[in-house]
Amino acid sequence: MHSSSLLSVLALAATTLSAPSGHVEKRAQTVYLAGDSTMAKANGVITGWGVFVPYSLSLPVVNKAIGGRSSRSFTVEGRFDEIIEVIQPNDIVIIEFGHNDGGSLSSSDNGRSVCPGTGAETCNSTYNDQAVTVHTFPYYLTEAGKAIIAKGGKVIMSSQTPNNPWESGNFSYTDGGRFVTFAKDVAKALGSNAMYVDHGAYTASIFNSLGKAGTDKLFPQDHTHTSPTGADVVAKAFVKGLQCGGGGFLKGFVKNGTETIPGTCL
Template identity: 40%
Template sequence: MGVFGGQPGSRAVLRLPVKIMLLLVAAWLLVLCVGYAQQFQNPFSRYEPVHIDIDELPRMPTLHLVGDSSMCRGGTNNGVKGVKYEGWGEFAQDYFECKVTSYAISGRSSRMYTWEGRFDRVFNATKPGDYVVMQFGRNDKGKLRPKDNGKAVCPGRELNRTCRSIFKGKKVDVLTFGGYLANATARFRELGANVIIAAPTNNNPYGAGDSFYAKPTEWGPLSKITAEVLNLTWVDHFLYGTEMMRRLGKNETQKLYPVQADRSHTNPLGADFMARAFVRGLMCTDSGLSRYVNATAAQRITGGCLPEMAQDYQG
């Protein structure tokens, strides 16, 4: 009998060593498989983790709207009861990819918006890279004497001119239209925002018969002068709104205003129309805000850019 229990020369002599060898090979293969499996489970185990700060990623800016009843929700606070008014700022979101927030308040002038502290709310919400559109003028006209209503600004195109007045029993220094916008612009720039000044919107240009009145008030040119002095983008909202209404015709234009006697305040249809007029004017400037215009919505805006001289025509 051999050493391993079989006859010398028999095959049984090799059975035990072969089994041991097979077990060793199997164990070796198992170790290799486990090692490869661990690598496949975590293929990046040899690399250091990379931490990304989401605050450093590019953010979509916010468009802040500052203005009066032509822009604000509800359109006006002293209209005909039961009539639906609306300001164009409520439809602006439809035309921009970025978030749009309106801080417009009915009946406000650049001066009143300032002393009421309403700019502070916008300042607190503004972040670097945001855009701000300021549109005033409808309520800025008036006299400081004999009674100051808190809305009228100091007359003149100078940004540093002031007038003395008595308001609520106290002596106050009243700035010009451009002065109030300049102060707000300075703060927005400190916050890293891009400021745009828009001319006031136009009224219904159609009068009795076939008359068409399209001459801008003093606040359109004043808004342009202020924008030029401050090196800001200026959008001639008046010009584009007027030109679009001329193409629309009298009958269709009347549908944009809920009360025929009120030539200033629009209904929702008119507000959407004026939002398109603003975007059309904006796209004819070099403002970076144009990059965030919604391409699909922009297809509803027809017509090209207009020469500035067109704002002086009167039909």
């Protein structure tokens, strides 16, 4: 009897171990971050807001942002593909570019500048002595978004954070520029599996409330990159925008209530 029972247990274990791959352990949704240095981890003097946003979310966060990248270079280097390869249904990808996407496509093409335009326009350029076809900012983000959604993921298009809006001596922030508009339009075009957060406007609003002296302290190196304290402020601005919009795909996963984050709903 004991031998028979043991064999039965071993048989059951073998069946469990050899169960079809469709039977997997439950896992928490994962949030992936795709962006440039304003989102990425850096040195102790400056760092990006992606380092601090995990403290506001109850989901795992994987920060794939990297300094110096644009929608174009992030795509060409296969960094969107790396995310798309590993995401699973209901994972969320927050995408924020714009700081490195401007500039001119000329003989000095830096590999980051995008083709002017709002859709499928292309430009011919030369980069590293190679002829290349360059697409527009909306094209790169739309293609990435469609691939993420095809895997069952969700997309949050986030507008780029502003440079120090007090740099001139007076506060100055309007609509954040064309890349902000493009990000909003891409989110709308992608449909119900994408949403938009005007991170730039919410960050600028908090900087306005801090005044020139308070904001200047958050930019120790230049007018673009924040200190860790500044990155924490910028992360809270993202959460503020998210919460003021009802939470979207992250509803129920935000630890901070809007009332605890400085600023007002825009």
